[in-house]
Amino acid sequence: MTTEVGTRLRSDARDNRERILAVARLAFAAEGLEVPIREIARRAEVGVATLYRHFPTKEALHVEAFAEQMDFCSTIAQDALDAADPWVGFSRLIERMMEQHALDRGFARAFTSSLPPAAGFAAERDRTLRSLLELIRRAKEAGALRDDFVLEDLSLALMANEGIRAATPDLRVAASRRFAALMLQSFQADPVRRELPPAVRLPVSRA
Structure with a gap:
């Protein structure tokens, strides 16, 4: 009986964790990073303490x-770094990154934020940024990318891209x-x- 109870409790904890993550992914993607912890717990149907x-x-x-x-x-x-042509690699990276950011508002803000994120996220982001800097260097040396392009220009483009509403x-x-x-x-x-690519009809915001 004790073994059965322990197994059930571990299973319940695992289910809670997976449900919290599923809700958090959807909430951050649709609404950004500002979604409160209490709201995520409510949607996941768990207590804040459990979260x-x-x-x-x-x-x-x-x-x-x-x-x-x-x-x-x-x-x-x-x-992108593996591409034989640096400009082709750079172009593919921009296209795929913008597509990802258009679909996930929370990730877009976490990736472009100037605030220090958690250590695990920061380390992975730093590795990606180092790859981007190397790709930028190669594209410039090949004469394909304008000399005055800087990484912050990509951040600006991603921030603007994240604002797409459709x-x-x-x-x-x-x-x-x-x-x-x-x-x-x-x-x-x-x-x-x-x-x-074809234009898309987008809602016009009014002040």
Whole structure:
């Protein structure tokens, strides 16, 4: 009987943890990092104390919630470095990164934030940033990327891209692809005029 109870408790704890992570991923992606811990606990149907037993800080929850996205960013950065043509690698990275950021507001803010994130997240982000800096160096040496481009220009583009508002995720991605094409033309040392992806009708905000 004691063994059965212990197994059930471990199973319940595992289910709670997975449910908290699932809710947190959805909340951060849709609403950004400002979603309160209490609200995440409420949506996951657990107590705040239960949430904190699994994730002692909000930063710890960020690390777990964004683990897959950080792996994705590290992968696309390495894929870009492996490309034979630095400009092709740089372009693919911009396109894929903007698509990811258009779909996930929370991750976009965590990645571009100037505030120090939790150690695990920071280490992974720093590795990706080092890959980006190396790719930028190579693209400049190849004469493809304008000499005055700096990493902060990419951060600006990602922040602007994160602001895309559209009715569905597919439309956000489509709008992001057009924006990425515009940005790449502006980043290029000798811009080549190419046909842009189709425009997407977006809501117009009124002051």
